[in-house]
Amino acid sequence: MSPEDFVMLLRKWMLDCGGMALVAGLLASVPVTADTIAVIGTGDVAGALGPEFAALGHTIVYGSRDPSRDKVRALVERTGNGASATTPAESVVGADIVVMAVPGTAVEAITNGLGDLSGKIIIDPTNAIDRSDDGYFKLVYDSSTAEIIQDAAPAAYVVKAFNTLNWRTMVDPDSSGGPVSIPLVGDSAEAKATVAELVEGMGLEAIDLGPLRYARHIEGMLLVWIHNRYGGGDGPAFDYHLRKEQ
Ligand SMILES: NC(=O)c1ccc[n+]([C@@H]2O[C@H](COP(=O)([O-])OP(=O)(O)OC[C@H]3O[C@@H](n4cnc5c(N)ncnc54)[C@H](OP(=O)(O)O)[C@@H]3O)[C@@H](O)[C@H]2O)c1
Numbered sequence: 001m002s003p004e005d006f007v008m009l010l011r012k013w014m015l016d017c018g019g020m021a022l023v024a025g026l027l028a029s030v031p032v033t034a035d036t037i038a039v040i041g042t043g044d045v046a047g048a049l050g051p052e053f054a055a056l057g058h059t060i061v062y063g064s065r066d067p068s069r070d071k072v073r074a075l076v077e078r079t080g081n082g083a084s085a086t087t088p089a090e091s092v093v094g095a096d097i098v099v100m101a102v103p104g105t106a107v108e109a110i111t112n113g114l115g116d117l118s119g120k121i122i123i124d125p126t127n128a129i130d131r132s133d134d135g136y137f138k139l140v141y142d143s144s145t146a147e148i149i150q151d152a153a154p155a156a157y158v159v160k161a162f163n164t165l166n167w168r169t170m171v172d173p174d175s176s177g178g179p180v181s182i183p184l185v186g187d188s189a190e191a192k193a194t195v196a197e198l199v200e201g202m203g204l205e206a207i208d209l210g211p212l213r214y215a216r217h218i219e220g221m222l223l224v225w226i227h228n229r230y231g232g233g234d235g236p237a238f239d240y241h242l243r244k245e246q
Contacts, residue, residue, distance in 0.1 A: 038063055038095035040088050040110060042072050045125050046101035048167040053099075054081040056201040063091030063114075089115050097121045097194070098156075104128030104145045104219075111152035118155035121191045123198075124215075125162035127222045137223050139216065146185070146215035157191035159184055160215045161199065161206075163222065164240045173203045176239040181205045183221075183240065185214045207242045 039050045040063040050060045060083040064072050067085035076083045085091075092098050092114050102110050104126035111117070128140040141148065146160040161184050162170060173180050182199045184192045184206055196206035209218065225238030 034058055035096040036061060036094050037097045037099060038088075038091040039099045039101055040091065040114070041101035042075055042085070043101060044167040045162070045170075046099070047075055047078075048170040049099055049101060049123075049125070049162065050075065050083065051079045052171060052202050053198060054079045054083055056198065057081070058097075059083065061086060061091040061095060063088030089113060092117060092120065095120060097123060099123045100126055100149060102126065105140055107145045108148050108152055111149050114153075117153040120153075120156050121188075121194055122149055122153060122156045122158045123162070123195055124149055124158055124160050127163050127219055129222055129226065137226055139219060139223070141216075144212075144215035144219050146212055146219070150187075150212055157186065157188040158212060159186035159188070159191050159195045160212070160218050161195050163219060164225070164238070166237065169237075169239060170202065170204070176237070178239075179205050179241050180239045181207045181242045183207050183209045183218050183242075185209050185212055185218055187212045205241075 034057045036059045037053050038061050039046045042062055042064045046062065050062065054060050059081060060079050062072060062076065062083070062085040064085050065088070066072070067087060072085045076085050088110065098114070098117060098120050100107060100110065100122060105128045107126055124146045126145045128145050129137045130140050132138045146158050150156070150158040161182055164183060165180060169176050169180055182204050184195055186192050192208055196208070199206040221240065228236055228238065
């Protein structure tokens, strides 16, 4: 089955079963295409999302500060489907979608270094947290990393996604023991629909939680997650599931 056929089947299933009505409605207006996706960074999140998106039929171009190193070559090979790696600025040139799989505190400088991002969808999975004096974590920014990216690339369509779960759950949603919701916030309904399609293709649930100005609250979920994990002992894992009311 081709990736396009798979997505068509997915759409039909969602429309038939009546579940995920919001996302199904969003998907109904989006063309099914194989995109070129620039994944900036080659760490854990890049190594989870890049191969997942490639498996959905998309072509991945990693943007790395050092694309020639062995670790990056191995990631390109593992990703397959014509993946490649180059510099961050070159990776975005032919890309429809850009994934910022980079440290949250570096997003402004990295976005500024990517050149013209007009018309592209930017997926932002980043978090930026720091320790307060009392040991508890705090958000680094008064706004959000998503809004910092949007300000640096005003003609792009930023969608916050994938920042509320561990990379291992991204590649193996069943390991959480139940459905995992991926909150999406952004100001473009069409961009959110495209990202929802990627999310659903990975076996996760896309939930549209509103405009980009809500990104700070989505990023704030990490404070709960990370404190529960590291505040004492191992702590529980954190997966977000927005249950539909019966
Ligand atoms: N790890 C998770 O489970 C998880 C889950 C959800 C969200 N997040 C968020 O997603 C983002 C990426 O997380 P990650 O775990 O993939 O991080 P990571 O393993 O440290 O990878 C970050 C990548 O960013 C690139 N990079 C570009 N500029 C950089 C700089 N100035 N300093 C360091 N790296 C730079 C590096 O790739 P090159 O060396 O090839 O340039 C590096 O591999 C973070 O904002 C994190 O908070 C992480």
